[in-house]
Amino acid sequence: MSTIWRFSRFVTASVRTVLRGNPAYWAWLALLGVLIVSGALAYADQASTGLALTAMRDQVSWGFYIGNFTFLVGVAAAAVVLVIPAYIYDWKPIREIVIFGELLALSAIIMCLLFVLVDVGRPERLWHMMPPWGHINFPSSILAWDALVLNVYFLVNFVVVTHIIYRAFYGRPYAKRIVIPLVLASIPMAIGIHTVTAFLYNGMAARPYWNSSILAPQFLASAFSSGPAILLIVLQLLRRFTRFEIQDEAIWKIAELMAYAMFLNLFLHGVEAFKEYYSNTEHLLYTRYWFQGLGDHRTLVPFAWSAVALNLTAFLLFIMPAARQNPITLNIGCLATYAGCYIEKGMGLIIPGLTPDTLGEIYQYYPSMTELRVSAGVFALGFLAFTLMLKVAVAISLGELRGEPGMNAAWAQPQPIQPATARTSTS
Amino acid sequence: MLSCAVAVWAAWLLVRDGGARVADTVRHQSVTASASPPAAAPVQLRVEVPPPPFSEGVFPCSECHNEVDLPSNPTRRQLVDAHDEIVLKHDEEHRWCLDCHDGKNRDQLHLASGEVVPFDESYRVCGQCHGEKYRDWRAGVHGRRIGHWNGAKQYLLCVHCHSPHQPKFKALAPQPAPRRPMRPDR
Amino acid sequence: MAKNETQTSSVTRRQFASVAAAAAAGFLLTACGPRRLHEIPRDRLREAIKEWERDYSEKYGKAVTVSDAGPMPGVLFAMALDLSRCNGNRRCVEACVAENNQSREPEVQWIRVLSMDKDKGIDFSDADPYYEPAEVPEPGRFYVPTACQQCRNPPCTKVCPVGATWTEPDGIVVIDYDWCIGCRCCMAACPYGARHFNWGVPSIPPGELNSNIHYLGNRPRPKGVVEKCTFCIQRTRAGRYPACLEICPTGARKFGNMLDPESEIRYILENKRVVLLKQELNTMPKFFYFYGT
Numbered sequence: 001m002s003t004i005w006r007f008s009r010f011v012t013a014s015v016r017t018v019l020r021g022n023p024a025y026w027a028w029l030a031l032l033g034v035l036i037v038s039g040a041l042a043y044a045d046q047a048s049t050g051l052a053l054t055a056m057r058d059q060v061s062w063g064f065y066i067g068n069f070t071f072l073v074g075v076a077a078a079a080v081v082l083v084i085p086a087y088i089y090d091w092k093p094i095r096e097i098v099i100f101g102e103l104l105a106l107s108a109i110i111m112c113l114l115f116v117l118v119d120v121g122r123p124e125r126l127w128h129m130m131p132p133w134g135h136i137n138f139p140s141s142i143l144a145w146d147a148l149v150l151n152v153y154f155l156v157n158f159v160v161v162t163h164i165i166y167r168a169f170y171g172r173p174y175a176k177r178i179v180i181p182l183v184l185a186s187i188p189m190a191i192g193i194h195t196v197t198a199f200l201y202n203g204m205a206a207r208p209y210w211n212s213s214i215l216a217p218q219f220l221a222s223a224f225s226s227g228p229a230i231l232l233i234v235l236q237l238l239r240r241f242t243r244f245e246i247q248d249e250a251i252w253k254i255a256e257l258m259a260y261a262m263f264l265n266l267f268l269h270g271v272e273a274f275k276e277y278y279s280n281t282e283h284l285l286y287t288r289y290w291f292q293g294l295g296d297h298r299t300l301v302p303f304a305w306s307a308v309a310l311n312l313t314a315f316l317l318f319i320m321p322a323a324r325q326n327p328i329t330l331n332i333g334c335l336a337t338y339a340g341c342y343i344e345k346g347m348g349l350i351i352p353g354l355t356p357d358t359l360g361e362i363y364q365y366y367p368s369m370t371e372l373r374v375s376a377g378v379f380a381l382g383f384l385a386f387t388l389m390l391k392v393a394v395a396i397s398l399g400e401l402r403g404e405p406g407m408n409a410a411w412a413q414p415q416p417i418q419p420a421t422a423r424t425s426t427s
Numbered sequence: 428m429l430s431c432a433v434a435v436w437a438a439w440l441l442v443r444d445g446g447a448r449v450a451d452t453v454r455h456q457s458v459t460a461s462a463s464p465p466a467a468a469p470v471q472l473r474v475e476v477p478p479p480p481f482s483e484g485v486f487p488c489s490e491c492h493n494e495v496d497l498p499s500n501p502t503r504r505q506l507v508d509a510h511d512e513i514v515l516k517h518d519e520e521h522r523w524c525l526d527c528h529d530g531k532n533r534d535q536l537h538l539a540s541g542e543v544v545p546f547d548e549s550y551r552v553c554g555q556c557h558g559e560k561y562r563d564w565r566a567g568v569h570g571r572r573i574g575h576w577n578g579a580k581q582y583l584l585c586v587h588c589h590s591p592h593q594p595k596f597k598a599l600a601p602q603p604a605p606r607r608p609m610r611p612d613r
Numbered sequence: 614m615a616k617n618e619t620q621t622s623s624v625t626r627r628q629f630a631s632v633a634a635a636a637a638a639g640f641l642l643t644a645c646g647p648r649r650l651h652e653i654p655r656d657r658l659r660e661a662i663k664e665w666e667r668d669y670s671e672k673y674g675k676a677v678t679v680s681d682a683g684p685m686p687g688v689l690f691a692m693a694l695d696l697s698r699c700n701g702n703r704r705c706v707e708a709c710v711a712e713n714n715q716s717r718e719p720e721v722q723w724i725r726v727l728s729m730d731k732d733k734g735i736d737f738s739d740a741d742p743y744y745e746p747a748e749v750p751e752p753g754r755f756y757v758p759t760a761c762q763q764c765r766n767p768p769c770t771k772v773c774p775v776g777a778t779w780t781e782p783d784g785i786v787v788i789d790y791d792w793c794i795g796c797r798c799c800m801a802a803c804p805y806g807a808r809h810f811n812w813g814v815p816s817i818p819p820g821e822l823n824s825n826i827h828y829l830g831n832r833p834r835p836k837g838v839v840e841k842c843t844f845c846i847q848r849t850r851a852g853r854y855p856a857c858l859e860i861c862p863t864g865a866r867k868f869g870n871m872l873d874p875e876s877e878i879r880y881i882l883e884n885k886r887v888v889l890l891k892q893e894l895n896t897m898p899k900f901f902y903f904y905g906t
Binding site for chain 3: 568572
């Protein structure tokens with residue numbers, strides 16, 4: 001009973017925190033609100049008229065929504081880029097900020113689930129996947145696997161984050177025996193969610209562009225090289241707008257790891273291109289559609305080369321310590337890698353995989369206004385969740401938000417979130 | 428056990444559907460015929476077909492073509508007095524009307540051996556040269572059939588699709604093409 | 614002692630009551646809620662059928678029958694298509710649309726006839742489904758109608774997350790239109806472009822509804838679900854030929870029971886040169902393209 005009361009105090013205190021902010025904060029929320037409302041209206045249209053309002057047709061039956069979903073699974077998996085140095089290598093500078101990576105993972109999973117919701121033809125039937133009333137085609141269907149691992153990953157991260165922040169709210173360290181196993185489990189899980197998502201495409205023999213063994217490693221490389229980019233920007237914003245201290249080393253180390261991941265990403269893309277162009281079978285058609293266009297059909301070509309340029313730029317900027325450590329080039333690199341991987345994972349994966357279609361037809365897909373509005377709404381919802389969670393987490397980390405009376409001293413010394421010592425703790 | 432059940436069921440169907448499954452029966456027979464001494468050719472059983480597609484008012488031919496009114500002229504020639512609308516495009520270099528139509532009995536066709544064949548068995552005439560097609564037709568593999576896959580089927584005569592005088596299958600006007608996928612904003 | 618006993622037994626009663634209530638609720642929910650047609654008990658199926666017959670008859674203004682015919686034992690359906698006979702006239706496409714209650718607006722067509730170049734052979738990168746000459750066949754072209762190949766190793770049934778599509782014992786791959794969530798995973802997995810999605814609300818002019826319906830086949834579909842050729846399950850399970858076969862003016866289509874040694878299909882497999890589309894994908898289609906001549 002008292003636990004429930006204490007938790008509700010935590011919730012109400014969190015709500016109060018997110019309702020307080022400076023004009024910049026409210027402007028940001030207002031922008032997100034506009035996008036969310038626009039997205040909701042567009043989705044209402046889509047739900048009543050049907051998916052015909054999107055540009056997807058039989059020939060290209062997956063598009064912008066699933067592309068975004070794929071990219072965001074990668075962002076969610078990228079939390080592991082922080083978790084491994086923090087917990088496996090016990091590297092203190094990152095230890096302090098790993099929770100933000102987990103919050104990003106949570107927001108990304110929320111967006112993933114929302115993108116699935118807006119993409120299916122009968123969203124009210126999604127419960128058909130849940131036993132005992134539904135039926136899940138496990139282990140045969142990779143989509144079933146994906147639904148399972150994404151939700152479990154979400155749960156794991158949610159439990160860890162809530163536990164840590166709730167404990168910190170009451171000024172108490174988190175319980176190592178709860179957090180450490182879950183966090184360690186989240187590492188293979190992060191690899192797992194993105195591997196399973198890759199298998200979703202990989203396993204389809206009907207789509208030679210996807211049916212390549214390299215897809216799962218390439219997904220992971222691209223995820224680790226782009227996912228943390230948001231985090232790097234957010235960390236810099238936190239440093240700027242709050243009293244949160246984040247060590248430069250932490251940021252530089254993340255950027256360095258992203259550089260290595262980007263190298264792998266570029267290498268894997270390169271070997272894929274070699275195989276397609278050198279073997280020169282009919283399967284080359286999909287890669288050619290992406291990089292060169294087929295005949296008059298050249299819609300995606302600018303995107304293809306932009307992605308290459310952006311990824312190369314990001315790699316070069318992050319691999320050079322001087323560029324990494326310069327805030328301007330660092331941020332250019334972040335934007336470049338995020339945009340580059342977004343294009344390559346979204347437009348560059350789904351659409352060339354489906355164009356030409358299985359019967360050789362070319363339908364040039366690019367998203368419709370409805371899809372853009374709905375997607376912007378989903379991204380806004382995810383960013384909203386991230387912003388609100390971040391606000392609470394930062395406030396608690398800085399000691400500005402505390403549950404016990406007397407501990408609400410606004411200017412208490414900022415304390416990084418710390419684990420329990422040798423004694424076992426009770427909630 | 429399953430194959431026994433299938434065999435019994437197939438046999439039961441054969442017995443039940445008698446005439447309609449004759450094509451299958453014929454194949455069956457040719458299989459059994461190979462077991463017996465190779466003396467006579469397999470018996471050609473009749474196939475039930477709709478009436479032959481005669482032009483209006485032309486049958487019975489013997490109304491005009493009898494030895495009294497129109498004695499038979501077996502000379503190979505271009506017809507000018509009647510039936511001149513028929514342009515033969517069926518091996519016309521080597522054959523003409525009376526190679527299929529029986530000279531003595533115009534209400535019948537005839538085989539190369541001289542055996543007369545009624546119009547509703549014209550497939551036997553076609554089958555002389557087009558043996559593979561004939562065999563496939565009997566098996567139901569060539570040509571259109573409607574009906575039941577596990578029961579009565581309706582055959583058509585060769586001539587229902589192929590005019591015997593110009594047998595090349597006529598070109599057809601195709602139904603409209605499917606609609607191309609259109610974006611919602613077009 | 615007595616007090617303890619009372620307490621113990623009341624706890625036990627309470628526990629029992631809650632477990633029993635949960636079980637009852639679970640039973641009710643699972644027994645009364647929507648069920649997959651795949652495993653639906655026969656009595657519930659009959660109820661569902663009565664409901665459908667009532668609904669469709671009301672909506673379309675004509676008496677509709679919904680059949681629950683099951684698969685016949687010892688039957689594995691297959692279809693064959695004579696590439697030397699198809700002249701691309703598309704009568705099959707139209708007959709299929711009418712027979713199977715496909716949406717006219719937006720247009721859904723289960724059969725797609727591809728026009729190909731005789732010099733290149735079967736080459737999908739060069740296929741054209743939009744040919745519209747005055748007459749067919751066009752010189753130098755041949756025609757390959759494609760629809761669901763009813764694979765024996767179907768990639769579509771493998772990937773469906775909710776099990777809304779499965780292979781019936783007689784070999785027909787069917788879809789439960791009330792269970793499908795419209796994720797379109799099966800459409801991505803199908804190598805033959807055989808599956809079609811209801812992007813909008815399907816519409817059939819009321820007078821044109823085919824009232825001879827099978828619960829797994831040509832029921833009118835809602836928007837947001839996938840559909841495809843079912844080998845005219847409403848006809849074939851009643852022993853008849855599919856509509857596309859009966860309308861074909863050249864007799865290019867053949868259909869029958871693969872397990873029957875006397876069937877046309879077996880004759881074709883044994884005597885003709887047979888080709889499978891995308892054979893290397895190991896889908897094992899039950900749609901055999903052959904050259905009759």
